Amino acid sequence: MTGPGGPAGNSGLILEALVTTLDPGGAMHLAPMGPHLDPADPGRLLLLPYPDSDTGRNLRRHPEGVVHVTDDVLLLARAAVGPVEPPPPAFPARHVRGFVLAGACRYHEFRVTAVDDSGPRVRLAAEVVHAGRLRDFFGFNRAKHAVVEAAILATRTAFLPAEEIAAEYGRLAVLVAKTGGPAEKEAFALLEAHVEKAKASRQK
């Protein structure tokens, strides 16, 4: 489907993004995801949803959605550990049937053009049919990125050793305290609580 030069190839970067798709009832479904993008070829995306994920199922049913670039790590953290209630503000996408997060920095409305499920993970090639900019991305901030790493770990409590997660959280906490603002601190505390809860429920 895509060769080594395609979005999954050597020139592709993984964007830690928020993706919206349509659930079976036509409402917005929000999830964190890491699509592959090639900065030199912004018209294409490669999505690798877990086959048993809601996003994967939603895209099989309705192959359109929206990939968002955001620096809002509090929303990212909340989406990583469960459904965000109430859902964040959104408006209808313009060129696909789907939803755009109003608080995002930029967004890419996409349509799936090819499905490759020959490998262990489904690969969905998509074309970007519309892109928009809402606000600027802050830039490199160690605390924001520490929250991204913590959020990824928080989704892996079922199979990573609790000690490994705790050690990594200890390192990340220093960066959040030193370089973050209130939103980064709130996001990290939320993830810490989630990891603690997961650990306690495993010990039962």
Next chain:
Amino acid sequence: MTGPGGPAGNSGLILEALVTTLDPGGAMHLAPMGPHLDPADPGRLLLLPYPDSDTGRNLRRHPEGVVHVTDDVLLLARAAVGPVEPPPPAFPARHVRGFVLAGACRYHEFRVTAVDDSGPRVRLAAEVVHAGRLRDFFGFNRAKHAVVEAAILATRTAFLPAEEIAAEYGRLAVLVAKTGGPAEKEAFALLEAHVEKAKASRQK
């Protein structure tokens, strides 16, 4: 100079940025720096240069410069380990005497308004006199951020244990290989070489 609500206060975020100042001969001097910014108050910056740094000295002589938001981790890595030769493309700033990096995402031309050297580190309060956008910041990418962390470590080889740096580089290398593109891989390799060289010269 700035209270708890100012750019150094609880609401401030540290931006891992590139800063240009004027050297004694009036040429562009480029260095990585972590100014404090409050996203809710984009008209102000707080700079904390090391007193013995070229940037600190340059700003005492000519209190104007440009803070850049960039996602170009190769340039960031090169600037972290020494002078970038040849200097990257730049154009004259519009409202201060200084230079804007042509490859940056956004930039903030600033003028220092107050100096506080009562603490161990000089605190320079600055006002942003002009801001511009050149291109979009990619967004969250684990490899780019791993390079930022590696670059910060690379500037600390003189006082951090070599084993600690090696362990952290091992962790970061995985992220770069998994989620980065060619520029991220080149930047990381350059930093690895720098750290190895620093280690070898210490062992002599």
